Amino acid sequence: MNNGVRITAFAAALAATFGTAYGVGTALDPVSSAAKPGAHTEGHEAMETGHGGGREETPPGGLQISNGGYTLALQTPRVEAGRTTDLRFAIVQDRTGRKVTAYQAQHDKELHLIVASRDLTVFRHLHPTRAADGTWSTPVDLPRAGGYRVFADFKPAGADALTLGADLAASGAYQPGTLPETGTTATVDGYQVRLDGTLTPGRDSDLTLTVTRDGKPVRDLQPYLGAYGHLVALRSGDLAYLHVHPNGEPGDGTTRPGPAISFTAMAPSAGAYRLFLDFRHDGKVRTAAFTVHAGAPATAPTPTTEPPADHREDQDHTH
Known part of the structure; x- marks a missing residue:
């Protein structure tokens, strides 16, 4: 098999792995209905709840890699399943192209990081550390191969709170999972x-x-x-x-x-x-x-x- 065929086959495999999740996502309604009077959002996602005020019609958080003038730059887009890897990323201000270094703490942290598998059977709530240049890092160990989503929940100093999302792949033998059954x-x-x-x-x-x-x-x-x-x-x-x-x-x-x-x-x-x-x-x-x-x-x-x-x-x- 020549190089061109190998590349085509690899691309087809990736499409087969992640295409289904993408197709399901685009079929869902990304916009919230109006809230009852008195509901309030913190301004970064229509799904979030708060106290008093009004609610804007905005897409739910985590569906966009860029929003509000900021971008989640994931520097480690691929890890190996079952092996601890240093996950690195930065929040970049679109206007200047610079990494954000000033944040307003929310719930005792400058930034909350969530990593979840596409089948929602794997969940990580991580608290990375930030270097002086604005690069965040944290060790992560994902148990199974497949597609994951990384969510960064943060509030830049002087700006609105945001939740941005980016795709992460874990390499290895892939076996699709199923959503756990409903339970209370x-x-x-x-x-x-x-x-x-x-x-x-x-x-x-x-x-x-x-x-x-x-x-x-x-x-x-x-x-x-x-x-x-x-x-x-x-x-x-x-x-x-x-x-x-x-x-x-x-x-x-x-x-x-x-x-x-x-x-x-x-x-x-x-x-x-x-x-x-x-x-x-x-x-x-x-x-x-x-x-x-x-x-x-x-x-x-x-x-x-x-x-x-x-x-x-x-x-x-x-x-």
Whole structure:
């Protein structure tokens, strides 16, 4: 086989691997419906919820590599599955072409990095470090080959908050996965988490996640990233990104440290979503994962098995 044929065959293989996910994503509605009065977004994604004010009709976060005058420049677009790799990237200001070095911290961090597989069975919440020149880096170990999406959630100093996304490939023997079944309870590391509430497309929805251990309510959750819980939701298909924040915060005089953590969220369209809840107890962060359907009839609670290692958090969550 000559070089030209080899290149053509390689390109065809890539298209077969990633084309399906892209095609599903483009078929989904990227724009949120209007919110009920009083809803508010922080300005960087129509899916995000807040308190008071109005909501703009904007595409969900993470679908664009460039937005608002900034670009996510992923310097490590390919890693090897099963091997720890230093993932490097930068946020570049389009007008100047320079890497951003000044950020406004949100939830105790200048930048939050999420890495998720296209089938939503692998999830990483990472906190990279920034060099003086604006280059971010963090070790990442992805267990399986296939397509992944990298999300950078940040707020440049003096600018609006943004969530940008870029594709990442993990090389190796590829076996497609399937979206985990719908369920309202999850078990992780001896903890049980129950999800109450449903997602309604185009409307604010109340979600409550209750943490227990050995059948007893956990009433001493520890603050993590400025809250008692941290919820990320990704839409199946195009991986539109929803970064939800809890109602209330530690020290506000009304919010209790468990067992219940409440959120208000909006799904931009009907369909399947994967929810990942981070919570901290006994000095360690754990992640409970759920699959839910917005716009679908409620189903009876279905327990899910303990999340495997591919849902684990980065090591700095333990400090």
